[in-house]
Amino acid sequence: MDPSDDALLRQTQRLLSTSLTFAGGPVEVAERLRAALMQAHPGLMAALPGGPASHAAQLARALTWLVHHLDRPPLLVEGTGRLGAALAACGVEPGRMQLVGAALAEAMRAGMAPGQWRQDFDLAWRSTWQHVYEWISHGAVRAGYDPPVWDATVVEHELRRPDLAVVRLRPDLPMPFTPGQYARIQVPELPAVWRPYSLAGAPRRNDLVELHVRAKTTAGVSGTLVHRTRVGDTLRISRAEGGMTLPADPSRNLLMIAGDTGVAPLKALLTELADTGDARSAVLFWGVRDLTELYDIDEIAATARAARRATVVPVVSEGDPGPYASGLVTDAVAAYGEWSDHEVYLAGPPLMLAATSRALQQLGVTPDRIHHDPAE
Structure with missing residues (x-):
C-alpha cells in the first residue's frame, strides 16, 4: 500500500471506532440496525437462520470485526467475501444488501447525543460500506462455483x-x-x-x-x-445436505423411528413442528438397547410437549424398560397403530434402516412414503 493510502485507511478506522463508541457500542448499534432492516426489508432478516437475539448478536460481532480489521485489507476482503458466499447460501441476493449502508449510518446517528454526529462519520461509514458491499457481491458470485465452508x-x-x-x-x-x-x-x-x-x-x-x-x-x-x-x-x-425434511403438504401426519443417535434429525423435525405451531400429528419411536441409551429423552420429551400433536415413545429392547415400552421397536410400531397413510422418517444405523423399511412395507407403508438419508 502507498503510505498515503495507509494513513487514510487508519484515519477511517479511527472514525469508525470513535463513532461506534459515541453511538453506544456495537450491541446497541446492532439492535437499532436490526430493527431498521426489519422495517425496511423484513425478507432480508427472515432469510437468515435464528431469531431477533441471534440476529442482533451476529450484527454486533460483524461491526466489531469490521472495525478491527479495516487496517488489514487482505483479511477484510477475504472475510467479507466469505460473508457474501454465506449470504448467497441463505438465499440473499447482493442487490438486497444495498440498503444496509444507509440503515447503518442511521443506526449510528440515532444513538448519539445532538450535535455528536458529524459529516466525516457519515462519510466514513458510507464509503466503507460501499467497498464492503462490492466484496460481498464478489463472494456471492464465487459461491456459485466454490461452495462455502x-x-x-x-x-x-x-x-x-x-x-x-x-x-x-x-x-x-x-x-x-x-x-x-x-x-x-x-x-x-x-x-x-x-x-x-x-x-x-x-x-x-x-x-x-x-x-x-x-x-x-x-x-x-x-x-x-x-x-x-x-x-x-x-x-x-460444509453446507447442509439431505432431503429428510418435513413434507410440504400439512395434511400428512408423521411417523418417526430412530435408533441410537439417529434421534438427532428427528428431534430437529419435532422442534420445527413446535416452533411453527404445526397441527399435524407426529409420533416418534426411539429404539434403544437399555435405559442408559436414552441420553436425550428429557429434552426430546419437552420438545414434543411444546408441539401441538407430538408423542415420544421410547422402546427398550434389553433389561428393565422402566416406564417405557419393551421389545423391538418395529413390534412397538406395529402394535401402536396403522401407518399406511403417514409419511415415515427413519434415522439410525444402516442395518436398522434396512430392517425397519422391510417391516414397514409389510405393514402396508409404500416405499415412496419412507424417507431416510443414504447410509455412508
Missing part, C-alpha cells in the same frame, strides 16, 4: 455417555439449514477427512448447530469430537 466455535460440549457427546457449535457466519438435514464436519486433527452428522439445532430460534456424536473408538472424527473436543475449539462445517 463455515468455521464454527464449540460453545457447549456435554458428555452424555462415556461414548457419546452432544456438541453445540456457533458458525462464524450465517449458516442455513432445514431441520432434518445433515452436514459434514472437519476437525483440525484430520484436515483431509469430512464426516457427516445430522443437525439437531433450532434455526428459527438461534444460530447454533447441535450434533449428537457417538464414538466407537477414540480415533477418527467421532473420537475427536467425543473425547478431545473442548469449548472454544474451532471446527469446519
Whole structure:
C-alpha cells in the first residue's frame, strides 16, 4: 500500500471506532440496525437462520470485526467475501444488501447525543460500506462455483455417555439449514477427512448447530469430537445436505423411528413442528438397547410437549424398560397403530434402516412414503 493510502485507511478506522463508541457500542448499534432492516426489508432478516437475539448478536460481532480489521485489507476482503458466499447460501441476493449502508449510518446517528454526529462519520461509514458491499457481491458470485465452508466455535460440549457427546457449535457466519438435514464436519486433527452428522439445532430460534456424536473408538472424527473436543475449539462445517425434511403438504401426519443417535434429525423435525405451531400429528419411536441409551429423552420429551400433536415413545429392547415400552421397536410400531397413510422418517444405523423399511412395507407403508438419508 502507498503510505498515503495507509494513513487514510487508519484515519477511517479511527472514525469508525470513535463513532461506534459515541453511538453506544456495537450491541446497541446492532439492535437499532436490526430493527431498521426489519422495517425496511423484513425478507432480508427472515432469510437468515435464528431469531431477533441471534440476529442482533451476529450484527454486533460483524461491526466489531469490521472495525478491527479495516487496517488489514487482505483479511477484510477475504472475510467479507466469505460473508457474501454465506449470504448467497441463505438465499440473499447482493442487490438486497444495498440498503444496509444507509440503515447503518442511521443506526449510528440515532444513538448519539445532538450535535455528536458529524459529516466525516457519515462519510466514513458510507464509503466503507460501499467497498464492503462490492466484496460481498464478489463472494456471492464465487459461491456459485466454490461452495462455502463455515468455521464454527464449540460453545457447549456435554458428555452424555462415556461414548457419546452432544456438541453445540456457533458458525462464524450465517449458516442455513432445514431441520432434518445433515452436514459434514472437519476437525483440525484430520484436515483431509469430512464426516457427516445430522443437525439437531433450532434455526428459527438461534444460530447454533447441535450434533449428537457417538464414538466407537477414540480415533477418527467421532473420537475427536467425543473425547478431545473442548469449548472454544474451532471446527469446519460444509453446507447442509439431505432431503429428510418435513413434507410440504400439512395434511400428512408423521411417523418417526430412530435408533441410537439417529434421534438427532428427528428431534430437529419435532422442534420445527413446535416452533411453527404445526397441527399435524407426529409420533416418534426411539429404539434403544437399555435405559442408559436414552441420553436425550428429557429434552426430546419437552420438545414434543411444546408441539401441538407430538408423542415420544421410547422402546427398550434389553433389561428393565422402566416406564417405557419393551421389545423391538418395529413390534412397538406395529402394535401402536396403522401407518399406511403417514409419511415415515427413519434415522439410525444402516442395518436398522434396512430392517425397519422391510417391516414397514409389510405393514402396508409404500416405499415412496419412507424417507431416510443414504447410509455412508
